[in-house]
Amino acid sequence: MKKIYVLSACLLVSFVALAQDKIDPKLTEVWEPKVKKVVPGHNNSAPSDAVVLFDGKGFDSWTGKNDTVGWTLNADGSMTVKPKTGGISTKQKFGSVQLHIEWKSPIDIINKKGQKRGNSGVFIQGRYEVQVLDNNDNETYSNGQVGSVYKQSIPLAMASVPTGEWNTYDIIYHEPEFDKKGNVVKKATVTVLHNGVLIQDNxxxxxxxxxxxxxxxxxxxxxPIFLQDHGDLVSYRNIWVRELK
Known part of the structure; x- marks a missing residue:
């Protein structure tokens, strides 16, 4: 009986394979909708469909305390937190996005420890923080270190470059959904790559x-997207977003 069963199973597999060979492959081809063409960026430029938020030329896309930006605009195309002037927010509001942002810690903070060393943060929709911090030879609580979703999710790795060099965050964020009563029915999600290394996975x-x-x-x-003034001279550059529908 076992040999008959195996033989029957083999015949069935052969029959299914033969039947599939006769199916027109065009039946499984999908031609609509057409895929949008996006020209990728080169040499740190943004993709063709991105909203450029900061390219080093000015603060036109940003606002801050008393509707002004008190941060320092640098000759190298970056901007630096000016302590006690407050954080800055994008003038434009966003939902789900792909966000690219580059940042670096000041080189002269190596004697500071913990949360007092190059502290800032990228707040998506003004309220969900991906931590910016210099953790090179600098231990702090794991859910508050660089790349954490602050006080919520420990990063999968610590992928920082040496202090004083430029780090990159590439963030994929999907906004939450609420019902008519204001109850959350789908929580926000975030994926973060730090210098190309996956550190937050959905x-x-x-x-x-x-x-x-x-x-x-x-x-x-x-x-808005909000960048935090935590009192440290953290610098940012090359900021752009792609809105996700």
């Missing part, structure tokens, strides 16, 4: 970043 964000206690969602729509 993490489901628990709610807006909080320093104390547990986060909880409140309904919101599109909102």
């Amino acid at each position: 993490f489901e964000i628990l709610g807006p970043t909080v320093y104390r206690g547990k986060p909880s969602y409140k309904a919101h729509g599109k909102a």
Whole structure:
């Protein structure tokens, strides 16, 4: 009986394979919708469909405390936090995005420790923080170190370049969804590559970043991207987003 069963199974497989060979392959070809053409960036330029938020020429896309930007515009095409002037936000509001941003810690902070060393943050929709920090030979709590979703998700790796060199974050963010009563029905998610290394893998964000206690969602729509003034001379450059529908 076992030999008959094996033989029958083999015949069935052969019959299915023969039947599939007779299927017109065009039946499984999909031609619509047409795929949008995007020209990739070269030499640190943004892709053709990106919204350029900072290219070193000025603060036209940004606002800050009292509707002004107090940060320093540098000759090398970067900008640097000016402590006590406050963080800066994009004038444009965004939902789901692919965000590219480059940052570096100041070289003269090597004697500082923990959270006092090159601290800043990229807040997506003004409320969900990906931590910026210099953790080279500088230990801090794991869910607050560089590349963490602050106080929520420990990064999968610490992929920083040496202090004073430029780091890159490439962030894929999908905004949360809320019902008519304001209850979250789909949490936000974030994927982060730090210098090309995957450090957050489609993490489901628990709610807006909080320093104390547990986060909880409140309904919101599109909102600005916010860069934090934490009192350290962190620099940023080459910032662009692609809106994800």
